[in-house]
Amino acid sequence: MPVCSKTAMRVHLLLLSLAAILIDCMPDNMCFPASGTVSAREFLIENQTETVRGCQVLCGDDDKCAAIFYSQPTCILLGGLVANTQCTLPISYPAKQVGGCPVRTNPAAEIGNDPCVQSWNSTAIRIGIPGICAKDGQTYVVRGVDEFGNRITLDDNTMNASIILRYFCAGLCAIFLVLYFNQSRNMWNYTFEATQISIPLIAVGCAVPNDACPCDKLPLVYPDVSNGVATAVGTTGACNLQDDASLNYSLQYYGAKFNNVLEPATFAVEQTRNMTITCKAGIWLLSYLDFSDQAQMLNGTCVPTTLPRQ
Numbered sequence: 001m002p003v004c005s006k007t008a009m010r011v012h013l014l015l016l017s018l019a020a021i022l023i024d025c026m027p028d029n030m031c032f033p034a035s036g037t038v039s040a041r042e043f044l045i046e047n048q049t050e051t052v053r054g055c056q057v058l059c060g061d062d063d064k065c066a067a068i069f070y071s072q073p074t075c076i077l078l079g080g081l082v083a084n085t086q087c088t089l090p091i092s093y094p095a096k097q098v099g100g101c102p103v104r105t106n107p108a109a110e111i112g113n114d115p116c117v118q119s120w121n122s123t124a125i126r127i128g129i130p131g132i133c134a135k136d137g138q139t140y141v142v143r144g145v146d147e148f149g150n151r152i153t154l155d156d157n158t159m160n161a162s163i164i165l166r167y168f169c170a171g172l173c174a175i176f177l178v179l180y181f182n183q184s185r186n187m188w189n190y191t192f193e194a195t196q197i198s199i200p201l202i203a204v205g206c207a208v209p210n211d212a213c214p215c216d217k218l219p220l221v222y223p224d225v226s227n228g229v230a231t232a233v234g235t236t237g238a239c240n241l242q243d244d245a246s247l248n249y250s251l252q253y254y255g256a257k258f259n260n261v262l263e264p265a266t267f268a269v270e271q272t273r274n275m276t277i278t279c280k281a282g283i284w285l286l287s288y289l290d291f292s293d294q295a296q297m298l299n300g301t302c303v304p305t306t307l308p309r310q
Helices: 006-017 052-061
Strands: 041-048 067-071 074-081 117-120 141-146 151-154 162-168 171-177 179-182 187-192 197-209 249-255 265-267 275-280 283-288 294-304
Touching (some): 151 197
Antiparallel strands (some): 067 074
16 A cells, blocks of 8 residues: 655545546555665755654655655655765665565664653563553553654553454454554554554554643533533542532543544543543543553543532
């Protein structure tokens, strides 16, 4: 499946609608291996991308581009070889190659310098096991680079399960996977079968976020819940609302993996006391205090109950 930059994808779709000639997009079997050959190349254009993958996709979309120069966030697309080195220094540039690309084996190899991450735990990530990151008393997020070169934060909800049926031994076996390697695309897939979510990633890891990537204000559930109020943030108890000590609150929210046409998820009073809501690498995360599970929130509302606060 070819990968187009966002700009190229819009043009691609427009041309499709006009039944015109299609543009080229970066195929999965294209790569940019490091070259030991020193050469001078034609300068085409300078862009800014947050990852080297984003730079590669821009080059892959452009027939004139034969190589790249990347120094975060500067992405320079280069053309063919030139003899005149007045404007282009003779350097070893990663050159575009179709076919013969190495199989990805290390999920973190192309992660790069992530401004939202304090530290990585390379031993915590698990392939093919419900629960992508190990439960070791730390709040991790799944942080990766998608096929277009965008940095992305995902939750580590243990419900992230995809079912792949394979015949082996004497019968049909169901294997539950959450992060698996897609051999046909040479990428990892973050999956949630219930809503048919599958996100291809060229790099992925278990990250402890820093505070450099804030979240937008967490909105209330829409349509508005009667008497509903905003959640507590950064405290013990997702609905621990100090301004009203006379009521208990349950929590209603929509998770990122569910469509808003469905009913919101609801956690009872006792459950919300064992949860916290925090901003992690640009997403709102609802987490159990014992680190047993978490889920990304799109919105949230605390709903008063008739039970007196204990």
